[in-house]
Amino acid sequence: MAPSCNHSQNVHQLPQQVVVVVVPFPAQGHLNQLLHFSRLISSYNIPIHYITTTTHSRQVNFRAHGFKSTKNIQFHEFPTPIFTSPTPRNNPNNNSSINKFPSHLQPCSQISTNLRNPVANILHTLSHKSRRIIIIHDSLMGSVVQDYRAIPNAEAYTFHSVSAFTLFLYVWESLGKPFFIDSDMIKDLPSIDGCFSPEFNTFVRSEHEYSKFNSGKIYNTSRVIEGHFLDLLSKEQINKGKKQWALGPFNPITILGSTLQQQQQRHKSLTWLDKQVAKSVIFVSFGTTTSFSHEQINEIAMGLEQSQQKFIWVLRGADKENAFSEDVMERIELPKGFEEKVRDRGIVVTDWAPQLEILAHSSTGGFLSHCGWNSCMESISMGVPLATWPMHSDQPRNAVLITKILKIGLVIKDWAQRDELVLSNKIEKVVTTLMASKEGEEMRKRAQELSFGVKKAVGENGVTKNEFDSFIAHITRGI
Known part of the structure; x- marks a missing residue:
């Protein structure tokens, strides 16, 4: 624009x-x-x-x-x-x-x-x-x-x-x-x-x-x-x-339907979501200020694969001061064969993704997030529960608000363990609980009730x- x-x-x-x-x-x-x-x-x-x-x-x-x-x-x-x-x-x-x-x-x-x-x-x-x-x-x-x-x-x-x-x-x-x-x-x-x-x-x-x-x-x-x-x-x-x-x-708080021309120009993630079952996809995105080590990327990939849940994973390097400079793009490598193994269940996005529209989509049922306040407000307004992985700034306490006070999220990484690698089995467990358990469904219901209240x-x-x-x-x- x-x-x-x-x-x-x-x-x-x-x-x-x-x-x-x-x-x-x-x-x-x-x-x-x-x-x-x-x-x-x-x-x-x-x-x-x-x-x-x-x-x-x-x-x-x-x-x-x-x-x-x-x-x-x-x-x-x-x-x-x-x-x-x-x-x-x-x-x-x-x-x-x-x-x-x-x-x-x-x-x-x-x-x-x-x-x-x-x-x-x-x-x-x-x-x-x-x-x-x-x-x-x-x-x-x-x-x-x-x-x-x-x-x-x-x-x-x-x-x-x-x-x-x-x-x-x-x-x-x-x-x-x-x-x-x-x-x-x-x-x-x-x-x-x-x-x-x-x-x-x-x-x-x-x-x-x-x-x-x-x-x-x-x-x-x-x-x-x-x-x-x-x-x-x-x-x-x-x-x-x-x-x-x-x-x-x-x-x-409401994403209007698009014209035929706009539908043809829609981001590939939205087109992919159109083909999925309601509330079946977890959106994975960590904002604009964080990059992960290759070791942590591998653990996230294995955790998502092992969870057997459908996902959209936005995998980008952190913004530098000029987000458009050619030299700011980092080479991010996924585990060999990962995308082929999960091609029926998930997609990896390496460019800018329309987060609000993804969260608003009927197929999105969870959000693995760094808990920046932008992301929290967008997720709440769209009725999507979160798996919290704070990185810095206000994010650790936003995560407490989401998980302990509003009770619309699960902890994937506690701030007290901020210096530790998050292993794939932890990622698998939290993603599976959020997306495919009674506990996760109850959180999804609370998030949707909160969304209804916000919209009202x-x-x-x-x-x-x-x-x-x-x-x-x-x-x-x-x-």
Whole structure:
């Protein structure tokens, strides 16, 4: 999907009552959530200005799925600074590091310095053409938008890209646990040790300092999913009296039927799914920031083969800073003869796969996932239970939310064993349990009930729809 237009000089010339400026952190999980959110805001006929680098604008548009139109969204693209992107620590050929945090993407944080001036210029230009400017920025981009404070008709809102559960625990712990919470919630809670690199921790803390000046907080979650944790986040000790809105899921919750021409252009995975029995396929995908060792790839392959379950396995290397560079593609080798052995039961995808559409397909009955929040929300909204294999960042605690609190998933790798190889017999056991047992069927039923609740919430007079309307009424107040 091509961006609708580029560059700051193309700012809309007609006067506007309210405009929204969206500034995502330049990594796929963040870019994608805020593009989907932009689409939802634009449905209220509010113009959107989405600001990122040229490379990341291309990336998020190319990978967008579940909707076809970016009408009312104006893209502003700026050059990416030149820097050396380190070799991924989790590259198959670089297994020396225990910490699997994608430090090879650390230069993304350096983009902040380069985007601050262009963002400020756009804000000042828009301030003369609009009665109010609403800035919605990723929690990791506070320093980039800080100049809005000098613009009288501008106000900013922080978007948090993680679950309310994970964010609450992070803030609650960092404040010294200021109030009592149910001990069952934190029993066997995974440590955040190893979740981030020290450099990234420093970056996060510095960016969060800018949020104190903002007018409110936005979460990509639903009260149907995380109402209790949203209530905890709203406590005075945590929230300091700021407004907050739970407006998710941002991704489309219904995938519309395609035209004949679109069907002919569908991804091969969807065509393959059309031929399978309902709820019979497990989707295996680990996001954009992780690569596995050859040894671990072999164990996954053997586990899937031995499970006798049908599967779609997305097997790609981790993104580097430029996801389109020719030199970023890693050579990934499967066990000899693997694809021939499983050709009647599974397919391996080595290019970009339409995850949301795969999860929405009636033949998909499970998801083996790294538990990034994008993936969790998409799986929940489509009613698909998960097998959890967290890698870094918020993923270990998202996995706890999925397995212990929502009870719509099974643990395939516990965070406490994060440095260990996951053997094929463990993979086989969990995949088989999720896809072909009474326990797995009960989880599938709970996931589908949760999906129904989420879909009801975004419908007319639903709790999410009302909250979204409340947010729009707030940012357009008095106009």
